[in-house]
Amino acid sequence: MEDNLRNRLQMFIGKFTEEMQQHLLHQKPKPGANNLLTDTSLIKWDCKNNEAIINKARKLIWVAHNSNGGKSVEILLKDFDKAYKAITEAEENLYSMADRHIATETVTAKQAALNATIDAFLDKMPKVFDPFAGGGAIPLEAARLGCRTFGNDINPVAHIIQKGSLEFPQKYGKPIIYSKTEFEKLYGKEELIKWCITNGKHADAKDLKIEIANRLSFDVEFYAKKLLSETEKEIGYLYPTDKKGNEPIAYYWARVGTCINPSCKAEIPLLKSFYLANTKSKLVYLNPIIKGKSVTFEIKIGKSPNESWLYRGNLQCPVCGNTTDVNALKQQFLDKKTSERLIAVIEEGKNSKEYRLPKSTEIEILSKVPKMSKDPANQCLLNTLRPYLPVLGVLLNGVIY
Numbered sequence: 023m024e025d026n027l028r029n030r031l032q033m034f035i036g037k038f039t040e041e042m043q044q045h046l047l048h049q050k051p052k053p054g055a056n057n058l059l060t061d062t063s064l065i066k067w068d069c070k071n072n073e074a075i076i077n078k079a080r081k082l083i084w085v086a087h088n089s090n091g092g093k094s095v096e097i098l099l100k101d102f103d104k105a106y107k108a109i110t111e112a113e114e115n116l117y118s119m120a121d122r123h124i125a126t127e128t129v130t131a132k133q134a135a136l137n138a139t140i141d142a143f144l145d146k147m148p149k150v151f152d153p154f155a156g157g158g159a160i161p162l163e164a165a166r167l168g169c170r171t172f173g174n175d176i177n178p179v180a181h182i183i184q185k186g187s188l189e190f191p192q193k194y195g196k197p198i199i200y201s202k203t204e205f206e207k208l209y210g211k212e213e214l215i216k217w218c219i220t221n222g223k224h225a226d227a228k229d230l231k232i233e234i235a236n237r238l239s240f241d242v243e244f245y246a247k248k249l250l251s252e253t254e255k256e257i258g259y260l261y262p263t264d265k266k267g268n269e270p271i272a273y274y275w276a277r278v279g280t281c282i283n284p285s286c287k288a289e290i291p292l293l294k295s296f297y298l299a300n301t302k303s304k305l306v307y308l309n310p311i312i313k314g315k316s317v318t319f320e321i322k323i324g325k326s327p328n329e330s331w332l333y334r335g336n337l338q339c340p341v342c343g344n345t346t347d348v349n350a351l352k353q354q355f356l357d358k359k360t361s362e363r364l365i366a367v368i369e370e371g372k373n374s375k376e377y378r379l380p381k382s383t384e385i386e387i388l389s390k391v392p393k394m395s396k397d398p399a400n401q402c403l404l405n406t407l408r409p410y411l412p413v414l415g416v417l418l419n420g421v422i423y
């Protein structure tokens with residue numbers, strides 16, 4: 023790195039350790055990952071929730087932003103402390119109330135008082151607007167530093183992510199206290215008993231108050247578990263645990279087309295790729311075994327030596343070498359003459375996913391999957407990740423899955 027004022031300033035702001043500065047400026051050996059930044063660095067991951075460090079940065083911004091009003095640094099810092107204290111007091115005033123989720127007159131007044139203190143603070147901080155905010159990294163950091171922040175994006179997915187990472191944590195990621203009646207009404211008796219056991223309380227205690235440190239994370243966990251258990255009830259039997267306790271997490275299956283050559287007619291799984299895992303650290307692939315007209319697979323580790331037999335919707339038969347062109351294959355789809363075959367089973371291993379061939383009992387299980395009462399009827403988009411499906415006449419999303 024060049025030794026100039028800009029880079030030295032960045033090192034000072036980032037709080038790089040002396041060893042790291044020596045490395046960057048004078049090509050000295052690079053220190054270990056834990057010794058790149060000092061323990062007071064705002065950008066160090068371990069410091070992300072350190073209020074003292076974040077507040078130091080907020081104070082610097084506050085002073086810099088308000089310094090042209092003629093006030094001294096000491097006065098500006100006192101103003102900061104006063105505005106910050108007003109927020110914490112208003113929060114305490116609201117969050118110490120039981121059942122603040124019900125918008126009574128008192129709750130509404132206390133919420134308005136809190137909003138007013140936050141507004142007063144933000145009025146003294148810079149405004150940050152990111153019109154192309156994507157995942158919201160810039161608004162998130164600006165908001166963390168106490169700025170009045172706006173994010174925007176044309177993409178609805180980015181917008182939803184921004185709501186999840188910027189808006190909801192600020193609105194709902196706060197403490198809440200429930201009365202026993204309200205908690206039971208919202209989460210049920212079972213959850214109440216669970217909370218009491220975890221927190222060493224008796225469910226029949228007089229004036230029991232259920233204190234939740236973060237309403238948003240509590241709700242996310244509660245509803246995620248509920249969704250999981252409902253899903254388990256509905257389709258859990260399709261993922262049976264074996265004697266060793268292994269449980270399938272996914273089934274890998276393929277559509278099967280028929281070779282057009284009348285003397286062959288082999289049934290070929292229409293696989294675009296033979297890889298089950300294809301990452302930098304893990305390569306697992308299906309190795310085809312051709313015996314007569316039967317096409318089966320074994321699972322191997324490493325780089326697949328085989329090219330796909332499906333190219334732009336044309337199938338080159340691995341048995342006879344004949345090509346079944348895209349139109350002939352499409353006709354098989356339209357005539358509903360294709361079938362499906364379970365190719366592999368993916369399990370959660372000790373350290374990572376594991377892959378194996380299916381057992382006969384699993385093939386039976388899959389034939390018991392109830393048909394959807396109504397297929398989602400929206401059209402597949404052309405040029406999506408599976409462009410060959412529409413080419414082959416699979417035009418509705420409901421038919422893909």
Ligand SMILES: C[S@@+](CC[C@H](N)C(=O)[O-])C[C@H]1O[C@@H](n2cnc3c(N)ncnc32)[C@H](O)[C@@H]1O
Nearest residue numbers: 153154155156157158159160174175176177180
């Ligand atoms: C490079 S990303 C933004 C990354 C983001 N600033 C960050 O630091 O993570 C650009 C974003 O601009 C959005 N975008 C593009 N054109 C836009 C427009 N006309 N109006 C609003 N957002 C737009 C895209 O949807 C995309 O999410």
